[in-house]
Amino acid sequence: MARKSQQVETRMVAEYLAQEYSKFTFITKVPLGKIDEALLATEGYQRALGLTRPFRPEVDAVVVLPQYLVLVEAKVWSVVNGLAKLPMYKSLVPFTPELQQYLPRDIIMELVVGWTNSNLEIMARDAGVRLRVYCPDWLNQVVQGMHKYWTKEYRDQRQQKIALREYFGIE
Amino acid sequence: MVLQNYVMLEPGIPTKLHFTDHQIEARTITDPVTGQPALRKVLVLDVDRLNDRPVVARYSTMAEKHAQQFSPYLTDKSYRNFDFTITVQGEGFRRSWTVQVTPRQG
Numbered sequence: 001m002a003r004k005s006q007q008v009e010t011r012m013v014a015e016y017l018a019q020e021y022s023k024f025t026f027i028t029k030v031p032l033g034k035i036d037e038a039l040l041a042t043e044g045y046q047r048a049l050g051l052t053r054p055f056r057p058e059v060d061a062v063v064v065l066p067q068y069l070v071l072v073e074a075k076v077w078s079v080v081n082g083l084a085k086l087p088m089y090k091s092l093v094p095f096t097p098e099l100q101q102y103l104p105r106d107i108i109m110e111l112v113v114g115w116t117n118s119n120l121e122i123m124a125r126d127a128g129v130r131l132r133v134y135c136p137d138w139l140n141q142v143v144q145g146m147h148k149y150w151t152k153e154y155r156d157q158r159q160q161k162i163a164l165r166e167y168f169g170i171e
Numbered sequence: 172m173v174l175q176n177y178v179m180l181e182p183g184i185p186t187k188l189h190f191t192d193h194q195i196e197a198r199t200i201t202d203p204v205t206g207q208p209a210l211r212k213v214l215v216l217d218v219d220r221l222n223d224r225p226v227v228a229r230y231s232t233m234a235e236k237h238a239q240q241f242s243p244y245l246t247d248k249s250y251r252n253f254d255f256t257i258t259v260q261g262e263g264f265r266r267s268w269t270v271q272v273t274p275r276q277g
Contacts, residue, residue: 007235014239014242017272018244018249018272023274026271026272027269027272028268028270028271028272029267046183049183049260050182050260053260053261
């Protein structure tokens with residue numbers, strides 16, 4: 001069966017970081033928050049990290065600047081979710097063992113989106129989040145598709161494309 | 172018979188790699204879910220340094236999620252200018268790769 005979805009945000013973050021922060025160290029998919037002390041005592045550091053990994057929040061990327069840590073969250077679809085997560089993520093940074101070597105540093109919150117609107121800009125300003133639009137051609141097609149997703153024309157076109165992929169056995 | 176030297180990551184252990192080249196290869200694998208043979212694209216990167224020690228090895232992934240973390244560096248092979256410290260955690264669909272990208276000095 002031909003696939004109906006595609007990985008978008010991982011590529012978006014990787015490209016954005018390579019474009020904006022290639023002179024600095026950055027880390028993608030960083031787990032945040034503390035590890036339970038009792039678990040650390042019984043299981044040891046490495047194993048405790050592994051055991052708690054699925055339950056810890058994960059920020060898309062952390063960029064290490066000389067005086068700042070930039071928390072980067074990228075969103076194409078649920079942009080408000082991304083915005084809402086960032087202040088929560090920021091609160092966990094001082095407790096994150098993986099980031100201790102980079103502290104103390106001030107923290108910048110950055111939301112990277114494929115499109116924006118004035119309401120998102122108001123909310124971002126109020127939340128102290130820096131808003132960045134990253135929308136190369138390939139992502140623009142995804143964004144356009146998203147905006148047309150519920151129209152009959154787009155549904156028909158999409159169905160036709162999936163049928164063709166299935167016919168040719170393309171992933 | 173030549174045995175290819177592949178880098179295997181240990182869960183939870185950060186591994187620092189430097190890449191010199193890459194290929195995208197097609198491989199037939201047995202799908203772990205269906206048990207049927209399936210054709211998959213694999214990103215294969217040539218490794219010349221492993222944890223700062225010289226090696227001749229390869230690192231490969233067929234996970235699109237992980238391959239995309241390298242996508243900005245593939246076209247111009249600019250991964251040569253960076254060190255990649257990769258930490259893998261979890262299994263199956265919950266597998267996750269934390270990748271630290273550090274510009275190389277000099």
